[in-house]
Amino acid sequence: xxxxxxxxxxxxxxxxxxxxxxxxxxxxxxxxxxxxxxxxxxxxxxxxxxxxxxxxxxxxxxxxxxxxxxxxxxxxxxxxxxxxxxxxxxxxxxxxxxxxxxxxxxxxxxxxxxxxxxxxxxxxxxxxxxxxxxxxxxxxxxxxxxxxxxxxxxxxxxxxxxxxxxxxxxxxxxxxxxxxxxxxxxxxxxxxxxxxxxxxxx
Numbered sequence: 001x002x003x004x005x006x007x008x009x010x011x012x013x014x015x016x017x018x019x020x021x022x023x024x025x026x027x028x029x030x031x032x033x034x035x036x037x038x039x040x041x042x043x044x045x046x047x048x049x050x051x052x053x054x055x056x057x058x059x060x061x062x063x064x065x066x067x068x069x070x071x072x073x074x075x076x077x078x079x080x081x082x083x084x085x086x087x088x089x090x091x092x093x094x095x096x097x098x099x100x101x102x103x104x105x106x107x108x109x110x111x112x113x114x115x116x117x118x119x120x121x122x123x124x125x126x127x128x129x130x131x132x133x134x135x136x137x138x139x140x141x142x143x144x145x146x147x148x149x150x151x152x153x154x155x156x157x158x159x160x161x162x163x164x165x166x167x168x169x170x171x172x173x174x175x176x177x178x179x180x181x182x183x184x185x186x187x188x189x190x191x192x193x194x195x196x197x198x199x200x201x202x
Contacts (some may be wrong), residue, residue, distance in 0.1 A: 017178025040081030
């Protein structure tokens with residue numbers, strides 16, 4: 001969903017945002033947070049297990065016929081639900097959110113945001129397949145900023161993503177995070193740029 005030049009715009013936004021604060025911002029863009037390969041199999045299995053009940057009581061099908069229908073239903077549904085365009089519709093919303101939060105937490109540690117001086121690192125994580133965004137703030141900034149503030153940024157970002165404005169949404173979200181950090185953690189004379197200022201694409 002990124003066009004030529006979009007990555008450079010996002011990188012510049014990170015650099016500009018960090019120039020106003022001693023905090024650190026890392027933006028991560030993931031295609032998906034999980035392959036959910038077992039979910040289509042789970043739904044297909046459930047449907048196949050339920051199929052015999054109406055057939056037993058409402059039809060004269062024999063055991064072999066019912067087994068064949070079960071097997072056919074399982075294969076067809078497993079294939080249909082596994083199609084990339086349809087898979088997201090059979091994944092429960094809560095499960096998608098949990099997987100995105102888990103992947104975001106992994107990236108928070110992998111990008112060393114927990115090692116910044118003053119514990120003022122902020123991770124902006126976007127998972128495209130789930131159409132979900134997460135902002136994780138280290139304890140230094142989390143203690144001073146209400147969760148609703150981050151949620152406002154997330155809501156605007158997800159609205160931009162849904163409208164096909166991924167880059168614009170990321171640039172605006174980075175700027176908003178920078179303004180929040182600047183209000184609580186202005187730049188110091190001895191401040192070092194501890195983490196890379198570029199979009200991480202997984």
